[in-house]
Amino acid sequence: EVQLVQSGAEVKKPGESLTISCKGSGYIFTSYWIGWVRQMPGKGLEWMGIIYPADSDTRYSPSFQGQVSISADKSIRTAYLQWNSLEASDTAMYYCARVGYCSGGSCYSSPTTPTDSWGQGTLVTVSS
Amino acid sequence: EIVMTQSPATLSVSPGERATLSCRASQSVSSNLAWYQQKPGQTPRLLIYGASTRATGVPARFSGSGSGTEFTLTIINLQSEDFAVYYCHQYNNWPRTFGQGTKVDIK
Numbered sequence: 001e002v003q004l005v006q007s008g009a010e011v012k013k014p015g016e017s018l019t020i021s022c023k024g025s026g027y028i029f030t031s032y033w034i035g036w037v038r039q040m041p042g043k044g045l046e047w048m049g050i051i052y053p054a055d056s057d058t059r060y061s062p063s064f065q066g067q068v069s070i071s072a073d074k075s076i077r078t079a080y081l082q083w084n085s086l087e088a089s090d091t092a093m094y095y096c097a098r099v100g101y102c103s104g105g106s107c108y109s110s111p112t113t114p115t116d117s118w119g120q121g122t123l124v125t126v127s128s
Numbered sequence: 129e130i131v132m133t134q135s136p137a138t139l140s141v142s143p144g145e146r147a148t149l150s151c152r153a154s155q156s157v158s159s160n161l162a163w164y165q166q167k168p169g170q171t172p173r174l175l176i177y178g179a180s181t182r183a184t185g186v187p188a189r190f191s192g193s194g195s196g197t198e199f200t201l202t203i204i205n206l207q208s209e210d211f212a213v214y215y216c217h218q219y220n221n222w223p224r225t226f227g228q229g230t231k232v233d234i235k
Contacts (some may be wrong), residue, residue: 035224037172045164045172045215047224061223062129099219101177102184112219114162114177121171 002026004034004096004119011125012086019082020122022096029077030054032109033099036070036081039121040092050099050111051079059111086126093121130154130218134227140235141206149230151199151216160220163192163201166229167212175214176201203232 007021022034035050049060053072060070069082079096096119100109131154141147151161163176174183176192179199189204203210211234216227 044229045166045217045226047226050224059222063223095171103181111222111224112160114160114174114219115217116174116177116183118171118173 002098002117004098004117006094006096006119006122009123009125011127013128014085014087014126016086016126017082017084018086018124019080020094020124022079022081022119024077024079024098027098030074031100031107033111033113034072034079035097035099035115036068036079037095037097038064038092039095048081048094053077053079086124088126088128090124091126093123095119095121129223130157130221130225132216132218132225132227134214134216134230136230137228138231138233140233142235143206143208145206145235147203147206147210147232149201149203149214149216149232151194151201151227153197153199153218155221156196157218157220159195160218161192161194161199162217162219163190164215164217165210165212166215172215206232 003025005023033050036048038046048064049070051058051070053074072079097115098117101116133152135150159179161179164172166172180192213229213231
């Protein structure tokens with residue numbers, strides 16, 4: 001069974017740094033892109049960026065370029081989302097998601113494939 | 129960036145009836161369109177990908193159609209567990225983008 005398990009909720013102050021994590025299991029971690037999605041309180045879903053753990057090829061949505069860093073450690077099957085200096089507007093639920101799908105016994109993953117599995121979410125609260 | 133516009137924002141439907149949700153892309157996304165269901169406090173769930181292919185375990189009462197810029201999610205015989213927010217999502221172009229969501233609530 002594919003599982004993405006995210007790190008726990010965080011409460012931080014503005015200006016602090018933070019790294020949250022997403023550990024994959026039940027599939028070949030290096031064969032799938034992993035993405036990060038933001039959901040601000042009461043709002044919709046926003047795609048932040050994706051990473052290919054096999055070679056750390058990373059792409060950011062323009063709105064998030066320079067605001068966060070995405071990385072991965074394939075040796076421990078874990079992807080990360082990092083902030084250097086949090087702002088109150090970073091308060092949100094953050095989801096990691098596996099980019100790819102399986103059909104007819106074959107599986108595919110590329111930046112242009114759907115997202116089939118999601119982590120449980122990490123709630124980040126930034127408040128002074 | 130491709131803008132995905134969903135309509136209506138809210139759809140009030142009685143159990144057992146049909147719901148028709150629309151999604152329009154600002155430029156063609158071919159058939160690289162997915163639909164997700166999200167219930168309060170829960171993780172999004174993939175329903176449809178490739179515009180019309182149901183994901184594993186998704187009931188047959190959910191169907192998707194369309195290509196290019198116009199897409200539809202149809203739910204027939206609405207069940208109590210179907211009342212939720214539905215998002216369309218294009219993955220044809222980077223950056224990937226979502227619609228703003230359609231809330232399906234009980235009439």
